[in-house]
Structures are given as structure tokens and as C-alpha cells.
Amino acid sequence: MMKSHSPEDTGVEATAPAGTYPTGRSWQGLLFACLAVFFFSTSPVFIRLATPFTSVEIAFWRLAIAALLVLLLGLATRQSLLVSARELPRFLFYGLVTALHFICYIASLSFTTIAHSLAIVYTSPIFVTLFSALVLREALPWRKYAGIAVAIIGVAFMVGFEPHYSACQPQEGHCMLLGDGLALLSAICYGIYSIVGRGERDRHPLFRYTFYVYGLAALWLLPVMLYFAFRHAYPLPALGAVLALGxxxxxxxxxxxxxxxxxxxxxxxxxxxxQEVTGGILLGILWLHEVPSVTALIGVVVTLAGIISVLV
Incomplete structure (x- = not known):
């Protein structure tokens, strides 16, 4: 049986009972989540600048660079970064789930529209809520489920969710169905990734946990990345963009x-x-001068209303 560390060992305070809105350090958690959204939102800009890197190469290098970054942060803060041999299979699973989240989302874009893929991937709160109740026994009050539904509908508006086909039209939508299925798998993996991160909070300090998850996810993607590597030039601006993505x-x-x-x-x-989608819209306006549609702006408002109704 694996030893579970106390909150003092990991620098994490005890959380509130399941099904309640936590106080105290939860405000720090809200701040962290909002800052995370800001950084998430930079992805579209840097992905544009990362051409001619393939999507698989970008995913691999993002994970590898992130693993190196948290390794350095862990060393700088003197966190213990070692895990026992019997814990490695569990972390290999976590890395696989993380790699599948990225690779399924990337692959879905080859078969379905960006709008469909994003709208389906961001159904992840449904799976997070379900897995939280089943695995962590952290259920939400029933009234909050309506807010989750409203938020997801808002995301669908933001990405312009409409049933048009991608390049697979000649196959009468079968390719699009495959792409939508891959996006759904990505959403499920994102849900598992979120539950795992919460479930391990008392066992491992932050930088140790993220180092193994990012690093092992990169390791899972390494064979696929090598297949696509060295088939194009590597201009300096693209290298800088990939570094920034990591x-x-x-x-x-x-x-x-x-x-x-x-x-x-x-x-x-x-x-x-x-709200990575909202942040991406705002940064697209500022950096790429891409003005969103009225539908997208309506989606922002609807999604924020849904999120507020869940958090309040």
C-alpha cells in the first residue's frame, strides 16, 4: 500500500468537504486557474508562428520543454523529485492519458472542423463532474449542473458550432464522425487528467507530479514525433514559437x-x-487583428454567466 503524505509534506492545505464551495485557499486556486487561462490563451498565436512544425512535433516539444521547466523549478525550490519504482506504472498511465488528450485533439483536426473539435473537447466539465463524483466522491449540488450546461453551450457558440463538413465531404461525413469521436476521447482524457491531478494532491508536491506527467507524456509521443521529424526546415522564429509554447x-x-x-x-x-477560448479570442483581436463574430461574443457572455452560476 503506497504511503500517503500529509498536507504539510506537500505544501497543500486540507480542502473543503465534497460538494461544498471551499473557502480560504480556494481563492488562491481561483487565481491560479485564471492565470492558467491567460497562459492557455497564448497557444493559438504561437501555433500560428510555429509553422512549419507539425502538430505532433509541437505537442512533443511542448511537453518536453514543460517537463524541463518544472524540473528546474523543482530543483530550485528543493522539492523531492523522486518516486518509487512501484509508483512508476501509475505515472506511466497518467502520461499516456495526457499524451492521448493532446494527440486525439490534434488528430481530430484532420477529420472534422476546428469548431466541432473545440466544442466537443470543451464538454470536458461534464466528464470532470462525473469522475469527481464517482472516483473522488466529490459531488456537486444539483443546482450547479444547469450552470455547467449553460457554460458548455456558450463555448459551442464561441467556436461557431455549426454542422458543416471538413475536407472529408466525399465520404458523406464518416471522416467527420471519426474526428468528432477523437475530440470526444480528448475530452474524456482531459477529464481523467483533471481528476488525477486532484487525486494526487496529497501524495506528491506539485513540481514532482507535473514533471513525471509531462515527461512521460512526451516519452509516449516520442516515436510518433520521430516519424514526422526532419522533413522540413527549422527556422529560428518557429523554434522560438515552439519554445514559447512549452x-x-x-x-x-x-x-x-x-x-x-x-x-x-x-x-x-x-x-x-x-475560457481558453475567450482568452484566445481577445488575444486574437490584440495580436492578430482577428475580430470575432457577434455569435462568438454572445458565446462569451453565455459561458461567463454559466461559470458564475456554478461558482456562486
Whole structure:
């Protein structure tokens, strides 16, 4: 039986009882989640600048760079970074789930529209809420489920959710169905990833946990990355963009997200994370001069209303 460390061992305070809105350090968790969204939102800009890197290469290098970053942070803060040999299979599973989240989302974009993929991936709060109740015994009051539904509908509006086909039209939508299925699998993996991050909060300090999750996820993606590597040039601006993707949205963003999971109900943190779409819209206006549609702006308002109704 694996030894469970006390909150003092990990620097994490005890959380509130399941099904209640926690106080005290939960405000720190809300701040971490909001900061994570800011860093998540930089992804679209840097992905644009990362051409000609393939999506698989970007996913691998983001995870590898993030693992190196949290390793350095762990060493700088003198956190113990060792896990026992019997814990490694569990972390290999966590890394696999994380790698599947990224690779399924990336693969879905080859078969379905960006709008469909994003709208389906951000149904993840449904799975987080379900897994929280089943695995962690942290159920939410019934009245909050309506707010979760409203928030997800708002995300669908934001990404322009509409049933048009991608490049797979000749196959009468079968490819699109495959893409939507991959996006759904990505959402489920995101839900598992969120529950795992909360479930391990009393066993491992933050930087140790994130180092193994990011590093092993990169290891799972390494064979696929090598298949696509060295088939194009590697211009310096693209290298800088990939470096930024590893440091900002993943190294800082996902680590802050995992930090928020340690003091917040996983559903709260995950709902806030859906605002990556809102942040991406705002940064798109500022950096890329891409003005969103009225539908997207309506989606922002609807989603924020849903999130507020859940958090209050």
C-alpha cells in the first residue's frame, strides 16, 4: 500500500468537504486557474508562428520543454523529485492519458472542423463532474449542473458550432464522425487528467507530479514525433514559437491549472479552463487583428454567466 503524505509534506492545505464551495485557499486556486487561462490563451498565436512544425512535433516539444521547466523549478525550490519504482506504472498511465488528450485533439483536426473539435473537447466539465463524483466522491449540488450546461453551450457558440463538413465531404461525413469521436476521447482524457491531478494532491508536491506527467507524456509521443521529424526546415522564429509554447501555455499554464486543482473542486477549475477560448479570442483581436463574430461574443457572455452560476 503506497504511503500517503500529509498536507504539510506537500505544501497543500486540507480542502473543503465534497460538494461544498471551499473557502480560504480556494481563492488562491481561483487565481491560479485564471492565470492558467491567460497562459492557455497564448497557444493559438504561437501555433500560428510555429509553422512549419507539425502538430505532433509541437505537442512533443511542448511537453518536453514543460517537463524541463518544472524540473528546474523543482530543483530550485528543493522539492523531492523522486518516486518509487512501484509508483512508476501509475505515472506511466497518467502520461499516456495526457499524451492521448493532446494527440486525439490534434488528430481530430484532420477529420472534422476546428469548431466541432473545440466544442466537443470543451464538454470536458461534464466528464470532470462525473469522475469527481464517482472516483473522488466529490459531488456537486444539483443546482450547479444547469450552470455547467449553460457554460458548455456558450463555448459551442464561441467556436461557431455549426454542422458543416471538413475536407472529408466525399465520404458523406464518416471522416467527420471519426474526428468528432477523437475530440470526444480528448475530452474524456482531459477529464481523467483533471481528476488525477486532484487525486494526487496529497501524495506528491506539485513540481514532482507535473514533471513525471509531462515527461512521460512526451516519452509516449516520442516515436510518433520521430516519424514526422526532419522533413522540413527549422527556422529560428518557429523554434522560438515552439519554445514559447512549452514554457507559457504548458509549462506555466498547465502547472498553474494543476496547482488550482489542489484547492478547488476539479469541475470549478475545468470550467474556468474553458475560457481558453475567450482568452484566445481577445488575444486574437490584440495580436492578430482577428475580430470575432457577434455569435462568438454572445458565446462569451453565455459561458461567463454559466461559470458564475456554478461558482456562486
Amino acid at each position: 514554457i507559457l501555455p504548458l509549462g506555466l499554464g498547465h502547472t498553474l491549472y494543476n496547482a488550482s486543482l489542489r484547492t478547488l473542486h476539479a469541475t470549478y477549475a475545468n470550467l474556468i479552463a474553458t
